[in-house]
Amino acid sequence: MALPAIFIVGVLFVYPFFLSLMNSFKVKDGWGWDHYKTVFELYTGDLLYTVWISVASLAILLVFGILLGGYLRFRHNGWIEFLFKIPLFIPFVVVGHAMRVLLAPNGTLNASLAALGVIDLQNPPSIAFSSAGIITALAWKNLSLALLLLMGAFRSIDQNFIDAARNIGANYLRILFTVMVPMAKGSIAVSAVLIFTSMMGSFSIPMMLGTTEGSQMAMVDLYYQIVYQNNYGAANAIGVISYLISMGAAMYYLRTVTKR
Amino acid sequence: MSAVMWRLSGRVIGYGLALFVILGPISSLLLWSIAEKWYWPHLFPQQIGPMYWKKVLEGDMMDALLLSFGIALVVTLLTLLLTVPLSYYLARFEMPFKALIMLLFLLPQAFPQLPVFSNTMVLLYKWDLVGTVPGVILIHLVGALVYAVWILVSVFKSIPVSYEEASINLGASKMRTFFTVTLPLSIPGLIASALMVFLYSLDEFTGTLLIGSPFITTMPIYMYNSAMGYEMQVASITALLLMIPGLLLLFLLERYMKSEYLAAFGRA
Incomplete structure (x- = not known):
C-alpha cells in the first residue's frame, strides 16, 4: 500500500x-549549452528582474513579519492573528484578480483616493500591471506564512530573556531588534528561504499582474516558451536556472546556520 | 491628549489598517460582483443588483464548480488511501531507503512546480492523458500526496508508541492495534489533512492549466479565463465563491484543530 504513493511522486x-535537467542540454545532434546561450541572450534581464521582485517582496514581508510577530509575542491578540491568516486560504488566482480590481488605474483604490482628493484622476497612477502590483500581490499572499513562521520563532524564545531586558529598561523595539531577532536568526533565515523560493516560482500572480511589455518573471517566460514558441529546450534551461537560484538560497541558509 | 487617549487612538488606527490591508482587496470583489453598471470614475457602482449572480449561477460556471468538487473529492479519497499506510510506516518503523523516500517527498516542496510540470505534461501526452480528467487528478495527486505525507507523519508521531505496545502486550495483533488504537486516535489529524488536501485540489491552478487545457475547466481556470477576458463581474463572483471553502476551513481549523498543521500549507 505504500508503494503507489512513492511511484506517483517518483514518475x-x-x-x-x-x-x-537532461532536456535543457539536448540539442539537435547531441548535447550542448545552446539553450542556455539562448536563454542568457534573451532573458538575463528577466532573470535578474525575477530575483529583484522576489527580494523586494521578501524584504517587505520580513519587516512586516518581524514588527507584527514581535508585537504579538508581547501582547497576545487572537483577533489580529486570525485576520492575518486569511491570505493563506485564498487561492493565488483570486489574489491576482482581487489585486487587479483594487490596483488598476481605474480600480477601487484610485477611486477611493480620488474621492478623498489625494490623487488626480486625469492622470491616475497604475499599481497593477507593474512591478509594484506583482510585489504587492506576492507580499499579500505570503503575509500569513511569514507571520506564522516568525511568530513560531519568537514564541520559542524563553520569556526570561525578554523580562531581563525589560527590567534593565529596554523598550519594546529595542528588545525586538537586539534580543529577539538575533536569537531567532536561524528560523528567520529558514522562513526567508522558504518564502523566496515560492515567490520565485510563482506563476499565476505574475501572469495576471505583469505588464505586456518590459520585463517578465521567469515562470511567465518559461510558459510562453512552451505555449507560443514550443521551445522546450529553452523552457527547460530557464527551469534549471530557477532550480539553481532556489538551491543557491537554500545553500546560503545552510551555511549561515552551520557557521553559528 | 492623555496617555490613554493616545493608546486608544493608536489601537483604532492599528485595527483599521489591519482591516484595510486584509479586507480591502476582498471588498472590491464584493462591489464588482453586484455592480450592474459602474462608470469610471465613480467610487460606487451606479446600479447594483443580483443580475450577474443569477447569470453566473445559472450558467456554465456551475459545470466548473461541480467538476472542481468532483476532482477534489476523488483526489482526497485517493490521497488518504495511499498516504495513511505509508505515513504510518515512515513514522513508526525503520525501513530501507527511508531517508531517500523522505527526500523524494521534499523535492516538490523545494523546487518551482512549473518547469517540472511542463515535463510531466510531455509524459502525459504520450499516455493520452492531457486534456482529460484522470490527467488532472494525477497532477493534483502529486502535490496532495506530498502535503498529506508531511502532515500525517507528524500526526502518527504524536501518538505515543506505548499505547500500541500495551495493546500488543494484551494479545492484539498488529492489524487490530492499528485499527482499534492508532487510527481512532489519529482521526482529528486525518480530518485536518483531508480538508487541506481537498482545498489544495480545489485551488490548484498551475498543473491544471498545463495538463487540463483546453478541455478541463475547473473553478480556478474558469476564474482566470474570465478575469483575463475582462469579464469583471463574472470573475469577481467566481473569485468570491472560490474563497468560501478556504475561509470555512480556516474557521474550522481555528475552532477545532491544532494550528501546527498550517505551516506546511500555503506553498503552491
Whole structure:
C-alpha cells in the first residue's frame, strides 16, 4: 500500500525533474549549452528582474513579519492573528484578480483616493500591471506564512530573556531588534528561504499582474516558451536556472546556520 | 491628549489598517460582483443588483464548480488511501531507503512546480492523458500526496508508541492495534489533512492549466479565463465563491484543530 504513493511522486515529479535537467542540454545532434546561450541572450534581464521582485517582496514581508510577530509575542491578540491568516486560504488566482480590481488605474483604490482628493484622476497612477502590483500581490499572499513562521520563532524564545531586558529598561523595539531577532536568526533565515523560493516560482500572480511589455518573471517566460514558441529546450534551461537560484538560497541558509 | 487617549487612538488606527490591508482587496470583489453598471470614475457602482449572480449561477460556471468538487473529492479519497499506510510506516518503523523516500517527498516542496510540470505534461501526452480528467487528478495527486505525507507523519508521531505496545502486550495483533488504537486516535489529524488536501485540489491552478487545457475547466481556470477576458463581474463572483471553502476551513481549523498543521500549507 505504500508503494503507489512513492511511484506517483517518483514518475510524475522526480522523473520529470531529471528530464528537465537532461532536456535543457539536448540539442539537435547531441548535447550542448545552446539553450542556455539562448536563454542568457534573451532573458538575463528577466532573470535578474525575477530575483529583484522576489527580494523586494521578501524584504517587505520580513519587516512586516518581524514588527507584527514581535508585537504579538508581547501582547497576545487572537483577533489580529486570525485576520492575518486569511491570505493563506485564498487561492493565488483570486489574489491576482482581487489585486487587479483594487490596483488598476481605474480600480477601487484610485477611486477611493480620488474621492478623498489625494490623487488626480486625469492622470491616475497604475499599481497593477507593474512591478509594484506583482510585489504587492506576492507580499499579500505570503503575509500569513511569514507571520506564522516568525511568530513560531519568537514564541520559542524563553520569556526570561525578554523580562531581563525589560527590567534593565529596554523598550519594546529595542528588545525586538537586539534580543529577539538575533536569537531567532536561524528560523528567520529558514522562513526567508522558504518564502523566496515560492515567490520565485510563482506563476499565476505574475501572469495576471505583469505588464505586456518590459520585463517578465521567469515562470511567465518559461510558459510562453512552451505555449507560443514550443521551445522546450529553452523552457527547460530557464527551469534549471530557477532550480539553481532556489538551491543557491537554500545553500546560503545552510551555511549561515552551520557557521553559528 | 492623555496617555490613554493616545493608546486608544493608536489601537483604532492599528485595527483599521489591519482591516484595510486584509479586507480591502476582498471588498472590491464584493462591489464588482453586484455592480450592474459602474462608470469610471465613480467610487460606487451606479446600479447594483443580483443580475450577474443569477447569470453566473445559472450558467456554465456551475459545470466548473461541480467538476472542481468532483476532482477534489476523488483526489482526497485517493490521497488518504495511499498516504495513511505509508505515513504510518515512515513514522513508526525503520525501513530501507527511508531517508531517500523522505527526500523524494521534499523535492516538490523545494523546487518551482512549473518547469517540472511542463515535463510531466510531455509524459502525459504520450499516455493520452492531457486534456482529460484522470490527467488532472494525477497532477493534483502529486502535490496532495506530498502535503498529506508531511502532515500525517507528524500526526502518527504524536501518538505515543506505548499505547500500541500495551495493546500488543494484551494479545492484539498488529492489524487490530492499528485499527482499534492508532487510527481512532489519529482521526482529528486525518480530518485536518483531508480538508487541506481537498482545498489544495480545489485551488490548484498551475498543473491544471498545463495538463487540463483546453478541455478541463475547473473553478480556478474558469476564474482566470474570465478575469483575463475582462469579464469583471463574472470573475469577481467566481473569485468570491472560490474563497468560501478556504475561509470555512480556516474557521474550522481555528475552532477545532491544532494550528501546527498550517505551516506546511500555503506553498503552491
